[in-house]
Amino acid sequence: MLKLIIFKELREIILSTKFAATFGVCSLLIIMAFYTGIKNYQSSVQEYNASKAALFSQFETAKDWREVPRLTVFLPPNPLASLVMGISNDIGRAAVIYDSGYQAFRDSVYSVNPVFAVFRFLDLEFIFLIVLSLFAILFAFDAINGEKERGTLRLSFANSMPRATYIFGKITGSFLALALPLLIPVMTGLLLLPLMEVPLSVNEWIRLLIFIICGLLYLGVFLTLSVFISSITKRSSSSFLFLLIIWVCSVLIIPRAAVLLSGNLITVPSTSKIYYQRVQMQMNNIQELLKRANEQINKIAQEMAASGDTSPEAQKRYTDKMSEVYKNLQEENDKKISAYISRLHEERYNKQKQQERLALGISRISPATVFTLAATGLCGTSLELRNNYEEKVLTYSGIYSDFISGKQSQPAQDNIVKETVNPREIPDFYYQPKGFSDILKDALPDITILLVFNIILFCGAFIAFLRYDLR
Amino acid sequence: MTESINAGTNNTIVLEADKLTKRYEDGVLALDELSFTIKSSEIYAMLGANGAGKTTTINLFLNFIEPTSGEARVMGIVTHKEPLLAKEKLAFVSENVMLYQNFTAIQNLDYFAKLGGKKNYTRDDYRNVLLRVGLQEEAHNKRLKGFSKGMRQKCGIAIAILKDAPAILLDEPTSGLDPKAGYEFIQLLDNLRSEGKSILMSTHDIFRAREIADTVGIMNQGKLVMQAGRDELTDKDLEQLYMKYMAGHMEAAA
Ligand SMILES: Nc1ncnc2c1ncn2[C@@H]1O[C@H](COP(=O)(O)OP(=O)(O)OP(=O)(O)O)[C@@H](O)[C@H]1O
Ligand SMILES: [Mg+2]
Numbered sequence: 171m172l173k174l175i176i177f178k179e180l181r182e183i184i185l186s187t188k189f190a191a192t193f194g195v196c197s198l199l200i201i202m203a204f205y206t207g208i209k210n211y212q213s214s215v216q217e218y219n220a221s222k223a224a225l226f227s228q229f230e231t232a233k234d235w236r237e238v239p240r241l242t243v244f245l246p247p248n249p250l251a252s253l254v255m256g257i258s259n260d261i262g263r264a265a266v267i268y269d270s271g272y273q274a275f276r277d278s279v280y281s282v283n284p285v286f287a288v289f290r291f292l293d294l295e296f297i298f299l300i301v302l303s304l305f306a307i308l309f310a311f312d313a314i315n316g317e318k319e320r321g322t323l324r325l326s327f328a329n330s331m332p333r334a335t336y337i338f339g340k341i342t343g344s345f346l347a348l349a350l351p352l353l354i355p356v357m358t359g360l361l362l363l364p365l366m367e368v369p370l371s372v373n374e375w376i377r378l379l380i381f382i383i384c385g386l387l388y389l390g391v392f393l394t395l396s397v398f399i400s401s402i403t404k405r406s407s408s409s410f411l412f413l414l415i416i417w418v419c420s421v422l423i424i425p426r427a428a429v430l431l432s433g434n435l436i437t438v439p440s441t442s443k444i445y446y447q448r449v450q451m452q453m454n455n456i457q458e459l460l461k462r463a464n465e466q467i468n469k470i471a472q473e474m475a476a477s478g479d480t481s482p483e484a485q486k487r488y489t490d491k492m493s494e495v496y497k498n499l500q501e502e503n504d505k506k507i508s509a510y511i512s513r514l515h516e517e518r519y520n521k522q523k524q525q526e527r528l529a530l531g532i533s534r535i536s537p538a539t540v541f542t543l544a545a546t547g548l549c550g551t552s553l554e555l556r557n558n559y560e561e562k563v564l565t566y567s568g569i570y571s572d573f574i575s576g577k578q579s580q581p582a583q584d585n586i587v588k589e590t591v592n593p594r595e596i597p598d599f600y601y602q603p604k605g606f607s608d609i610l611k612d613a614l615p616d617i618t619i620l621l622v623f624n625i626i627l628f629c630g631a632f633i634a635f636l637r638y639d640l641r
Numbered sequence: 642m643t644e645s646i647n648a649g650t651n652n653t654i655v656l657e658a659d660k661l662t663k664r665y666e667d668g669v670l671a672l673d674e675l676s677f678t679i680k681s682s683e684i685y686a687m688l689g690a691n692g693a694g695k696t697t698t699i700n701l702f703l704n705f706i707e708p709t710s711g712e713a714r715v716m717g718i719v720t721h722k723e724p725l726l727a728k729e730k731l732a733f734v735s736e737n738v739m740l741y742q743n744f745t746a747i748q749n750l751d752y753f754a755k756l757g758g759k760k761n762y763t764r765d766d767y768r769n770v771l772l773r774v775g776l777q778e779e780a781h782n783k784r785l786k787g788f789s790k791g792m793r794q795k796c797g798i799a800i801a802i803l804k805d806a807p808a809i810l811l812d813e814p815t816s817g818l819d820p821k822a823g824y825e826f827i828q829l830l831d832n833l834r835s836e837g838k839s840i841l842m843s844t845h846d847i848f849r850a851r852e853i854a855d856t857v858g859i860m861n862q863g864k865l866v867m868q869a870g871r872d873e874l875t876d877k878d879l880e881q882l883y884m885k886y887m888a889g890h891m892e893a894a895a
Contacts, residue, residue: 174755178741185743320739325800328703328733328810329756330725640705 171331172339179343183309184351192308196301197355203294204253204359208366211252218247221264229593235577238591241267241570243599245559248550249368250378254295256542256551261559267567294359295381295545299538302389303421305352307413310344310396312406314635319406327640337397337635341628345393349386356382373606377548380613384548387620388541392417394627401634420536428533436525444514451510455503466495526553534616537623544616550603554612558604566599573597653716654678655730655808655839656685656702660711663697663863671697673863674711679839679856681807684830686850687843688883689860695843696736697863699810702841703733715808729758732801736813738793742786746771746796749785750803757804766803774799775825790817798826802833809833811842815849827853851879859883 183189221244232238242264251258314337317323326336360378363370370378396413403409474488533539546552573596604612656679663672672694679685687695700706701713704724713720720727740749750767754760771781774795785793794817801809815823823846830840830853844850850857851874859867859882867882 171756174752178752181748182741182743320742321735321737322740324703324705324735325733325738325740325753325797326756327705328728328731328735329753329758329804330728331756332725641700 172335172342175336175339176343176346179340180347183344183347188308189347189351192305193351196305196352197358199292199297199301200294200352200355201359201362203292203297204362207252207293208249208362208368211247211249211368212366214247214252218244218263226593229591229596232591235574235580235591238574241574241596243267243563243566246601248603249363249370250374250549251551253293253378254381254545254549254551255293256295256546256549257553257555258551261556265559265563267563267570295542295549298385298388298545299421299541302352302385303392303417303538305348306389306392307396307410307417309348310393310400311410311413312400313340313344313397314401314638315403315409316400316406318640323640333636333638334632337401337632341394341397341631344397345390348393349389352389356385376606377550377609380610380617381545381548384541384544384617384620387617387624388537391537391620391623391627394624394631398627398631398634401631401638421538424536425533425539425542428531428539429529431532432525432528436521436528438521438525439514439518441518444511444518447514448507448511451507455507459499459503463496463499466499467492470495534619537620540616540619540623544613544620547613547616548609550609552612554604559601562601563599566597569597652680652682655681655683655716656841657714658698658701658711659714661698661701661708661713662710663694663701663706664709671863672701672708675860675863675865676711677856677858677865677868679808679841681837681839682834683855684834684840684842684853685856685858686854687841687858687860688845688847688850689843692862693860694863695860696812698860699733699812699841699843702810703728703731730807732757732804732806732809734794734797734801734809734811734814736816737790738797740785740793740796743784745782745784746776746788746799747781749796750799753800754803757800757806759803759805762803767799770799770802771796773802774829775822791819791822794818795822798829802829807837808839808841811840813843813845815844815846823849847879847883 221242225239225242228239245261245263248258312319314323317326327333395416396409399412399416400406400409403412470488470491474484477484530539530543534543543552547554577595603609658675658677661672661675662670664670675694675698677685687698689695697706698713701708702715702720704720704727707721715727715730718727718730741752744752747764747767750770751762754762754767768778768781772778776792776795776799780788780792785796788796794814798814801811815826818826827849830842833840834855842850842854855871857869857874857879858865869882
């Protein structure tokens with residue numbers, strides 16, 4: 171009986187003209203996302219190599235390590251990032267290294283090609299986000315109330331069929347009917363990766379597959395949601411409207427609203443505010459500083475007068491003592507201010523983290539956000555990318571400054587006519603993405619949330635149907 | 642369809658309403674202690690104005706709703722106590738069923754036959770039953786999308802025949818059928834009766850009811866106000882009776 175219903179559902183969906191039309195469009199979009207992603211990846215590899223070569227040739231023109239230009243390191247292209255872009259286009263790919271530090275990242279894809287920033291790219295994650303959810307809604311919005319409207323529900327239940335079997339078969343059948351055909355373009359796209367010579371490690375393949383499973387879970391969320399809504403509304407037209415509203419909220423509104431809301435709930439002090447506070451503190455301190463300096467200087471002056479020693483040595487001793495006082499006070503003050511400032515920065519950082527967590531927390535009520543977070547996490551293009559990249563560049567800048575000071579401290583060999591700089595001696599900058607288990611661990615909560623969404627909505631649909639008025 | 646179940650060969654009671662009462666949540670008393678019995682090889686026609694309670698009666702037999710009191714029984718099985726068992730013995734033709742629009746007539750038949758537990762039908766069986774209900778052969782493999790109301794109704798009837806259950810419930814089955822198809826439908830019911838089926842049919846068509854039914858019941862406001870056998874009916878003018886009872890009860894209600 172269950173098998174019969176599953177197959178009926180499969181056939182009913184796949185035989186419809188609605189399916190033929192939408193499936194064609196979806197397949198095209200998915201394959202296109204793979205294709206353009208791969209193309210983008212290839213061009214970013216070329217760009218990456220060209221920038222590195224240009225830098226090397228600059229190094230080679232230098233006669234001595236003392237004359238080399240500043241080193242720039244580049245974020246190497248990540249093949250997964252071309253399918254699930256996340257923030258990878260927003261962050262600068264190049265960082266200029268200086269004495270154990272670096273300058274702000276520059277040359278993000280969007281800053282180089284602003285037109286992309288306006289329209290964003292059409293990556294696989296975006297297509298899944300929009301297409302899978304709409305696909306599910308389009309085919310399941312009338313799963314229950316539509317059957318009632320067509321009289322097939324009554325006719326089916328004139329047979330000895332348990333309701334549980336029916337609803338279970340219906341959800342399973344429609345899930346298979348939507349998921350299996352979509353796997354065809356996805357498989358085609360996956361096949362394009364080796365065909366177009368995109369180097370993927372085993373670990374990356376596994377992450378890509380988990381991403382696709384997340385896509386299926388996301389499809390499941392909207393499917394069970396649609397079945398649920400269609401079994402608590404009387405007419406299919408109203409369930410369609412409801413679902414459309416839910417879709418707009420979860421895909422378009424909640425992610426943005428969450429950021430706005432958390433921005434209002436937690437205010438992060440701006441850097442200019444911190445600067446202002448610093449200036450104010452300096453002004454306040456100056457009064458006190460002068461007072462204390464005067465007191466101590468007066469004391470020294472009195473001491474000097476009391477001693478009666480007016481020899482130039484004694485005078486020098488006292489002036490030295492006085493300047494010592496100034497120096498100490500100045501140092502103390504500097505320390506105080508810098509402690510204060512670093513506290514302000516730390517507070518700002520904590521607030522920012524808090525705001526970020528709140529925004530993500532709120533927006534996780536939308537399955538679309540959860541899917542995005544899981545996808546970008548898995549493909550290494552989440553917010554973590556920036557933090558991780560910064561950390562790696564900072565570590566590297568230490569290594570580089572050791573290297574360069576080692577080179578520069580070698581005596582200049584004027585007698586050797588041409589001692590060229592060999593840039594290949596520079597220690598390589600590897601951007602080491604997070605480890606596989608770390609990535610999985612980070613993505614696991616979101617995958618679990620997707621799963622929980624599925625379970626809750628499935629149970630909702632199930633219970634709603636058990637109480638459904640079949641007439 | 643060879644293994645037609647002759648429901649207890651002769652004159653066993655197949656369908657039975659026993660003081661069946663239904664009061665909807667909004668307080669409407671749709672059925673008020675309705676009682677009747679239908680034997681095998683018997684056709685019972687329920688007549689009655691709109692809202693008299695005909696569909697409610699059929700829904701109770703199918704356990705789509707629960708009775709407020711009383712019982713509906715199919716071959717002794719109380720429908721609201723053992724609905725799955727009772728439904729094995731029931732076939733149903735509803736008013737204006739749309740069926741699955743993307744399936745052909747045969748695909749629809751195949752699905753519902755299997756749902757009714759009949760797994761061994763061949764394409765020939767489907768073809769024959771569709772011909773039997775009067776659907777031309779060229780329509781058999783067409784999607785139902787393009788079907789007229791009457792053509793869909795024929796498919797619905799074919800589905801009920803395929804289930805080969807001892808009892809058949811029909812809710813206004815002739816709505817949507819043209820006169821020729823209506824006539825053929827009467828023949829079909831006659832055939833089914835001779836196969837031993839017990840048939841409960843609600844209709845507004847008094848003439849057909851008199852022509853085919855063994856027993857005619859007239860309902861008004863959830864009550865059976867008149868019930869007469871075929872023999873009694875030949876002498877009386879059913880139309881006048883119908884109008885009389887309707888009018889009488891209208892007056893009583895007023
Ligand atoms: N779900 C419901 N809730 C409340 N009242 C209902 C419901 N369904 C039917 N009724 C009422 O029950 C009564 C009987 O309705 P029913 O549908 O059984 O009539 P019917 O004889 O089939 O009429 P028709 O000839 O129009 O098909 C009517 O008064 C109707 O308003
Ligand atoms: Mg009715």
